[in-house]
Amino acid sequence: xxxxxxxxxxxxxxxxxxxxxxxxxxxxxxxxxxxxxxxxxxxxxxxxxxxxxxxxxxxxxxxxxxxxxxxxxxxxxxxxxxxxxxxxxxxxxxxxxxxxxxxxxxxxxxxxxxxxxxxxxxxxxxxxxxxxxxxxxxxxxxxxxxxxxxxxxxxxxxxxxxxxxxxxxxxxxxxxxxxxxxxxxxxxxxxxxxxxxxxxxxxxxxxxxxxxxxxxxxxxxxxxxxxxxxxxxxxxxxxxxxxxxxxxxxxxxxxxxxxxxxxxxxxxxxxxxxxxxxxxxxxxxxxxxxxxxxxxxxxxxxxxxxxxxxxxxxxxxxxxxxxxxxxxxxxxxxxxxxxxxxxxxxxxxxxxxxxxxxxxxxxxxxxxxxxxxxxxxxxxxxxxxxxxxxxxxxxxxxxxxxxxxxxxxxxxxxxxxxxxxxxxxxxxxxxxxxxxxxxxxxxxxxxxxxxxxxxxxxxxxxxxxxxxx
Ligand SMILES: Nc1ncnc2c1ncn2[C@@H]1O[C@H](COP(=O)(O)OP(=O)(O)OP(=O)(O)O)[C@@H](O)[C@H]1O
Ligand SMILES: [Mg+2]
Ligand SMILES: [Zn+2]
Numbered sequence: 001x002x003x004x005x006x007x008x009x010x011x012x013x014x015x016x017x018x019x020x021x022x023x024x025x026x027x028x029x030x031x032x033x034x035x036x037x038x039x040x041x042x043x044x045x046x047x048x049x050x051x052x053x054x055x056x057x058x059x060x061x062x063x064x065x066x067x068x069x070x071x072x073x074x075x076x077x078x079x080x081x082x083x084x085x086x087x088x089x090x091x092x093x094x095x096x097x098x099x100x101x102x103x104x105x106x107x108x109x110x111x112x113x114x115x116x117x118x119x120x121x122x123x124x125x126x127x128x129x130x131x132x133x134x135x136x137x138x139x140x141x142x143x144x145x146x147x148x149x150x151x152x153x154x155x156x157x158x159x160x161x162x163x164x165x166x167x168x169x170x171x172x173x174x175x176x177x178x179x180x181x182x183x184x185x186x187x188x189x190x191x192x193x194x195x196x197x198x199x200x201x202x203x204x205x206x207x208x209x210x211x212x213x214x215x216x217x218x219x220x221x222x223x224x225x226x227x228x229x230x231x232x233x234x235x236x237x238x239x240x241x242x243x244x245x246x247x248x249x250x251x252x253x254x255x256x257x258x259x260x261x262x263x264x265x266x267x268x269x270x271x272x273x274x275x276x277x278x279x280x281x282x283x284x285x286x287x288x289x290x291x292x293x294x295x296x297x298x299x300x301x302x303x304x305x306x307x308x309x310x311x312x313x314x315x316x317x318x319x320x321x322x323x324x325x326x327x328x329x330x331x332x333x334x335x336x337x338x339x340x341x342x343x344x345x346x347x348x349x350x351x352x353x354x355x356x357x358x359x360x361x362x363x364x365x366x367x368x369x370x371x372x373x374x375x376x377x378x379x380x381x382x383x384x385x386x387x388x389x390x391x392x393x394x395x396x397x398x399x400x401x402x403x404x405x406x407x408x409x410x411x412x413x414x415x416x417x418x419x420x421x422x423x424x425x426x427x428x429x430x431x432x433x434x435x436x437x438x439x440x441x442x443x444x445x446x447x448x449x450x451x452x453x454x455x456x457x458x459x460x461x462x463x464x465x466x467x468x469x
Contacts, residue, residue, distance in 0.1 A: 005218070005219070005222050006190055006194075006218040006219070006221055006222050007048075007215045007218045007219060007222075010186075010190060010218060011053055012050075012053055012057065013057070013060075013072075013074050013083065014057060014071060014072065014074065015028065015029055015054075015057055015061075015070065015071070016071070018050055018053065018054065018057070019050070019178055019182050019186055019214060020049070020050070020176060020178045020179065020182050021049070021050055021054070021175055021176065024043075024054065024173045024175065025054070027173070028054070028058055028061075028070075029061075029070035030070075032058075032061050032062070032067075032068050032069065032070045033070050035068070037058075037062065037068070037151065038151075038170070038171040039143075039146040039150065039151060039152065040143055040146065040151070040152040040153075040154070040169055040170040040171070041055075041058075041151070041152070041153045041154065041170055041171050041172075041173065042128075042154045042155075042156065042159070042162065042166075042167060042170045042171070042172045042173070043055060043153060043154070043155045043156075043173050043175060044155075044156050044157070044158075044159035044162075044172065044173070044174050044175065045157070045174055045175025045176065045177075046157060046175075046177060046212060046213060047157055047213050047215065047216070048213035048214055048215025048216050049175045049176065049177060049178055049212070049213060049214060049215075050175055050178075050214070051155040051175055052092075052124065052126060052155055054175075055122075055124045055153040055155060056082060056083075056090075056124070057072065058122070058151075058153065059082050059087075059090045059120075059122040059124070059151075059153075060072035060074070060078070060079045060082050060083075062118075062119060062120040062122065062151065063078045063079075063082065063087075063089070063090070063118040063119050063120055063122070064076055064078055064079050065077070065078055065079075067119070068119065078118055087118065088116050088117075089115040089116055089117070089118040089120070089121050089122065090118070090121075090122045090124070091110075091121075091122070091123050091124065092124045092126065093107070093123065093124065093125045093126070094126050094127065095125045095126055095127040095128045095129070095130045095131055095154075095156075096126075096127045096130040099130045099131045099132050099135055100132055100134070100135055101132065101134040101135050101137075101138055103135065104131070104135040104138040104139050105138055107123065107139075107142075108138065108139075108141070108142050111123065111142065111147045111150050112147060114149060115149055115150075119149065120149050120150065120151055121147075121149060121150045121151070122150075122151050122153065123150065123151070123152050123153070124153045124154075124155065125152070125153070125154050125155070126155045127155070127156060127157070128154035128155065128156050128162060128166075129156045129157075129158045129159070129161035129162050133163075136163050136165075136166060139166065140163075140165055140166060140169070143166065143169040143170070144169070152170075154166070154170065159172075159174070177211075177212025177213070178212055178213070178214045178217075179212075180207050180208070182214075183206075183207040183210055183212075183214060183217045184200075184203050184204065184207045186214060186217070187203045187206055187207065187217055187218075187221060188200075188203060190218070190221065191203075191221070194225075194230075195230060196221075196225060196230050196231075196232065197230060197231045197232065198221075198224070198232045198237070199234055201234055202232060202233075202234050202237045205234070205237055205238065205241055205243065206220045206221060206224070206237070206241070208283075209241045209243075209280075220240070220241065223240050224236065224237055224240045224241075227239070227240050228240075242275070242276065243284065244271070244276060244280075244281050244284040244285075246311065246314075248267070248270065248271065248274075249284060249285060249288040250288075250314065250318060251263070251267055252264075252267055252285060252288075252355070253288060253289065253292060253318055254318070254321075255267065255355075255359060256330065256355065256358045256359050256361070257318070257321040257322050257362075258321065259359050259360065259362055259363075260359060261355075261356040261359035261360065264352060264355045264356050264359065265352060268348065268351055268352050268355070272348065278341070278347045278348060278351055279341060279342055279347065282334075282337070282338060282341055282351065283338070285334065286331070286334050286335060286338065289327065289330050289331045289334055290331055291305060291307075291315050292315055292318060292319045292322075292327050293319075293324070293327040293328055293331055295312060295315045295316045295319050296316075296319040296322075296324045296327055297324055301315070301316075322362075326361075326362060329361065330358065330361065333358065333361070334358070337350075337354050341354070
């Protein structure tokens with residue numbers, strides 16, 4: 001009977017109870033203490049961060065029997081009326097469903113009269129950015145000559161849509177996202193009060209999904225309790241939150257580590273089909289690669305990973321397909337992509353291209369290695385006259401697969417009919433050629449050489465017309 005969703009049950013009733021938003025709370029309290037309350041405020045910020053809550057506390061602060069006071073009592077008739085949503089002098093209007101000029105006109109009529117029995121009339125317009133242009137114009141007239149004993153509080157999640165003419169007549173407060181830490185602490189407080197068992201990893205998961213909105217965090221907890229009862233396992237929670245399943249994450253890491261770009265497209269399709277937000281998925285993927293690196297890097301990963309033994313073993317098996325250095329590089333690159341994905345106008349395409357590139361990542365060699373190989377080649381080029389120029393540099397480079405499978409040794413570098421190294425130059429030359437051969441097998445050097453070759457050929461087309469193999 002008395003069931004109340006947590007967002008309502010735990011709505012702060014005083015400024016002190018508000019979480020975060022300290023500068024705003026302090027400014028409002030000082031304004032009340034110093035009798036400098038503005039006639040119009042704009043509270044902007046994302047959903048569920050305390051805009052309406054603060055507006056109601058301000059209304060109580062102004063109207064409390066023992067006020068105006070920065071600490072409304074919540075006991076007097078005025079405070080109670082506001083808490084129970086039945087005050088005739090505190091109006092909460094939904095801007096989305098009362099967006100026309102007629103509604104604003106009747107509002108203007110209403111504020112002409114003094115408050116019925118409170119000190120102040122407080123008009124809270126939620127989602128004020130939804131008003132029509134005409135409605136804003138009508139509102140502007142009221143703000144130019146605000147009736148005494150009336151305070152307007154406009155709340156909006158889309159501040160940029162509120163006309164500058166309105167903004168310039170209001171005091172503006174930008175409500176911030178609630179920090180992860182504050183959300184976790186608040187959830188821990190509720191679960192303790194309500195006797196709900198959730199692991200600290202579970203609280204992390206909820207806070208992460210709430211992404212700065214305290215109301216979202218409370219609603220997710222509501223949902224989890226409805227799903228599991230008072231004991232909420234991590235698995236249940238993942239299901240409620242729609243956390244990306246382990247299988248999908250492993251399928252992605254399998255494609256990347258196994259260098260199978262063709263698997264990326266159907267996998268991204270699946271993620272979309274399942275209705276996951278791509279940015280949320282991407283975050284989870286980063287976390288997954290971080291876990292892979294972690295199990296590869298430390299002896300007792302179970303101390304740091306809140307996962308069961310089976311999950312950790314799976315991670316270890318997967319991590320065998322890459323070196324620690326490679327995993328580190330994947331992780332760094334994935335992190336770099338996060339911001340771009342966030343702002344991409346085509347997140348799906350961005351994600352596909354990015355992950356396909358990641359599948360080819362193993363073939364890319366460290367810049368240091370490339371520089372070292374090039375140094376070797378440079379040395380070779382400076383070799384005394386008369387020594388044969390290494391063939392590979394100017395000849396077409398065979399495809400990678402052929403070359404890496406080429407086990408015939410340095411001799412095979414010289415094709416039939418071409419002059420072989422003179423036997424007099426001996427062992428040292430064979431070794432040098434082998435080294436060059438090795439360096440040339442590197443795909444990065446190959447692509448560099450292809451560009452180099454193209455340049456050389458375009459400079460001297462006649463002299464360099466070489467027969468193709
Ligand atoms: N800063 C906060 N401190 C404590 N509780 C908060 C805070 N912000 C939100 N909450 C919780 O979330 C609920 C909803 O908050 P509120 O209605 O004030 O959000 P809002 O910013 O007006 O969101 P919306 O833009 O969706 O209207 C509150 O009842 C309260 O339980
Ligand atoms: Mg609100
Ligand atoms: Zn009171």
